[in-house]
Amino acid sequence: MSVRDRNGLTEEEFLRQYDAGDYARPSVAADMVIFTIMDSERDNYRKLPEKTLKLLLIRRAGHPYIGHWALPGGFVRPHETTEQAARRELQEETGLDSVYMEQLQTFSEPGRDPRTWVMSCTYMALIDGSAVEVEGGDDADQAAWFEISYRLVREQKEHQEDGFTRSWQYELVLRHEETELKAIVEKRTVYTNSAAQTDYILIENEGLAFDHAKLIACGIERLRGKLDETSIALHLMPELFTLTQLQQVYEVIGGKELLKAAFRRKVAHLVVETDHYTEPAGHRPSRLYRRNWENLS
Amino acid sequence: MSVRDRNGLTEEEFLRQYDAGDYARPSVAADMVIFTIMDSERDNYRKLPEKTLKLLLIRRAGHPYIGHWALPGGFVRPHETTEQAARRELQEETGLDSVYMEQLQTFSEPGRDPRTWVMSCTYMALIDGSAVEVEGGDDADQAAWFEISYRLVREQKEHQEDGFTRSWQYELVLRHEETELKAIVEKRTVYTNSAAQTDYILIENEGLAFDHAKLIACGIERLRGKLDETSIALHLMPELFTLTQLQQVYEVIGGKELLKAAFRRKVAHLVVETDHYTEPAGHRPSRLYRRNWENLS
DNA sequence: CTAATAGTGTCTTTAAGACACTATAAT
């Protein structure tokens, strides 16, 4: 193309003389909200283990937020996408490569990192519980799977002259052995005229680094939001699973109990039955299923 | 906090000596996919005008992609969020301030901008057709509303040894007066084991700058995806509207005709009736409604 | 009257909720 601009330059000439300039640029990090499902210990040999939703966190060994727990993540390097940076981080932290991953949101609040201007392009990853390796090996940054509790603790509506504000406060509690991290995250939507704008605000924060409680809340809400409409939960399942296990996963994410018969009708098209069964254990063995790739969304 | 790191520094000391360093950093732009609904010309005085979905584009006056059409956008400045940058851009381009806006995705393909390393944090904005001002005033960058056509033209499934790939090719056509822009965007999901990864790929591109066809496709899909599950379409409506107009908006976004009775049942809780009616025009006048803020999502 | 849009009534179809029932295993 040889179109010339108002300075008489062709595109090629323009690019050759182009100076990236002295404009300040942010660092961009790719942070990962990594979920998995694990079994709780069972007290009774014939009872099924309960499922819990877990999140991978890394204990920070250096400033800032030394000793606090943070999402795995790292800076995006030149010549790679945020996606690649996220996958690199995932690989380093979990040893896993082929997992389900999707972009959540980019967080850009100027003061969110005390060091410098850092934006976080956040990804959610889902890994199947059976594939999860143990706690992170290198002593520098200790990794651990935290049990998640996330529940609505306050709902509010405030009237302004030109509209109103709705807010929902959620309590996020993360537990691992003796450690308990706690945060209150508010999701606030301001309605004015035809406009609406939703923000996450950090109300309280104990033990989590940066604004990571917000990113985690964002991940949980995305996971919950997609639970019923898509087949996203299937990515948390191992190769072979029972329908009861799948139902437990839906229940622990959605936060409510489901009816067995209705659940089975609903997921029927997402799974294919196999001829395998669970080992008998004091009750009728259960048929094992696998994902039905044809119908995943 | 006076915890010291392995170099014996407190957080305060660490931050004082912290050097942002020589790591390369990307520029981050906030680009806007701005939709509105407009009426087409009506040929018959008693027929209702049809609705069309439109997108705001700016004609580039300088390199690169001189003469091509691009999404409104600009670089994010220090001490502002990407959101604020997007709103600033929206205000400059449309004069509007309070509109519905939500973050779409961040695009970070290294070569997407030939000048330098630029990521695009993309936002979608919805503005009500009656609020839309004319074509952009300043001669430097000409702005125009393009009529959108977006349709599936090919669906494919490819089998690999360790899984398979599903792809959907969409044809995006944007029209404004004599100008017609055309692109083929492929949405590709690769399934391997329990993993799935979705990407947008630009197959063909005529007249659109950068990778903006991908960002536009992303916006259209978000809008379509939220159409049925949320009340997002209400943000495209003026203060007062008829249920037929609302139905037309749903139809033009969703790309399929709806049944009147069922539609009215479905949106009943999203609107409140008023005592106003449309001006009679050769047929029964229609009751006007407004948004029901109580039930918006 | 016709053409056009507005608005409602109701029967059918489909999906979800509720809940009872049968089946299988180990002790």
Place this chain on the structure above:
DNA sequence: ATTATAGTGTCTTAAAGACACTATTAG
């Protein structure tokens, strides 16, 4: 028999689809 889980049958309820019908205006 008891405990515990697996799996199905079926009635009820709610929502969506289909389509016909009535209502209102201008010419």
